[in-house]
Amino acid sequence: MTIRKQLPAGDPRPYHHGKLAEALVDATFDIVREKGIEGVSVREAARRVDVSSSAPFKHFKNRADLMLAVVDKAVESLRIAVEASFLSQSDPLDCVRAAGDAYLAWSYAHPVHMQIITASCASLPRSADAQHQIDEMTGYWFAWFGAAASSGALRGDPDPSIAAVASGAQLYGLSSAFAEGRCVSPAMAADPLATMKSAFALHLANLRS
Amino acid sequence: MTIRKQLPAGDPRPYHHGKLAEALVDATFDIVREKGIEGVSVREAARRVDVSSSAPFKHFKNRADLMLAVVDKAVESLRIAVEASFLSQSDPLDCVRAAGDAYLAWSYAHPVHMQIITASCASLPRSADAQHQIDEMTGYWFAWFGAAASSGALRGDPDPSIAAVASGAQLYGLSSAFAEGRCVSPAMAADPLATMKSAFALHLANLRS
Known part of the structure; x- marks a missing residue:
């Protein structure tokens, strides 16, 4: 198995494939660092990990749910x-x-x-x-x-x-x-x-x- | 001077006449008690002291301004x-x-x-x-x-x-x-x-x- 096969060029999967929940939580820590807890929104977290604003809702049904995970x-x-x-x-x-x-x-x-x-x-x-x-x-x-x-x-x-x-x-x-x-x-x-x-x-x- | 003259019946002035800023700050403490700091908005403070949502802006130009006073x-x-x-x-x-x-x-x-x-x-x-x-x-x-x-x-x-x-x-x-x-x-x-x-x-x- 070649490295090229393990990491195919042009793989369209985002880096957080299978780890979207974790990526959103990490992004939320960044938001808190920059804007405080009040600056957190699910939409902003989604924007930062480059997914659609509806994608997070598979993992977090709202902001409160995201903050629980944080x-x-x-x-x-x-x-x-x-x-x-x-x-x-x-x-x-x-x-x-x-x-x-x-x-x-x-x-x-x-x-x-x-x-x-x-x-x-x-x-x-x-x-x-x-x-x-x-x-x-x-x-x-x-x-x-x-x-x-x-x-x-x-x-x-x-x-x-x-x-x-x-x-x-x-x-x-x-x-x-x-x-x-x-x-x-x-x-x-x-x-x-x-x-x-x-x-x-x-x-x-x-x-x- | 009678008591009736000092406190005329049916005085249309709201209780916070001349003290709107203070009333808004007090209302904000109530909001924080009930909803946390995140629940604060100028609009909600205005609603609680029963003034129009534009009335507070004479005293506080935005939420950050209101929170400074709090x-x-x-x-x-x-x-x-x-x-x-x-x-x-x-x-x-x-x-x-x-x-x-x-x-x-x-x-x-x-x-x-x-x-x-x-x-x-x-x-x-x-x-x-x-x-x-x-x-x-x-x-x-x-x-x-x-x-x-x-x-x-x-x-x-x-x-x-x-x-x-x-x-x-x-x-x-x-x-x-x-x-x-x-x-x-x-x-x-x-x-x-x-x-x-x-x-x-x-x-x-x-x-x-």
């Missing part, structure tokens, strides 16, 4: 980044630190994804699957603080749920505020990711007894 | 709530605590306003005046941590800017996540404001040397 993709990307981070850790607060740093690095590298996650904490709906993935990550988080409290690792012996909420909000606040780089003091702008990691490290160092 | 109102409301909170404090970390608690109480009482503030950290533009008010609050915040560091009040003698960023992100994360009540563990749902204040208190207690 939230799914953002949540899955976050889960994969975080899941890989703490496997080599055993101490629960080391797991918190590793997962937190992974979350910050992910949000800094994927500001549009983070913007989608932020919106899905407010007005943008999540699918049952996305909610399940978020719940699973939240479950780990609370379990680590519970384990840390049991072994006396938290300074002043606080309610571990409060420590988990504080630390989760810390991460969420750092990454969502930095996602668009606007809620940042000019003094911090030189290396935002280093600043985010230092702030989280300070919070966490102070939590340890 | 962000202005949200930021001003936050500034007033925070400004009143720390006047009786002298210790810088007591100022941080008072301003932080005021911010949390405000965001909990005004979730739609907080949603607008959150969006103005991402894709929603701010007027120069709103940005100035935010910058002023940020200035106070960093100054308090600078003063606390100078008097040795911060545990482990951290960079005061990092402590300020961590504590600001803590507040921002707590209040924006709670603003719509979705990024909350079920265990925390009983009294969200108490949980938010406890989490911030824990963060701050750990910062003190």
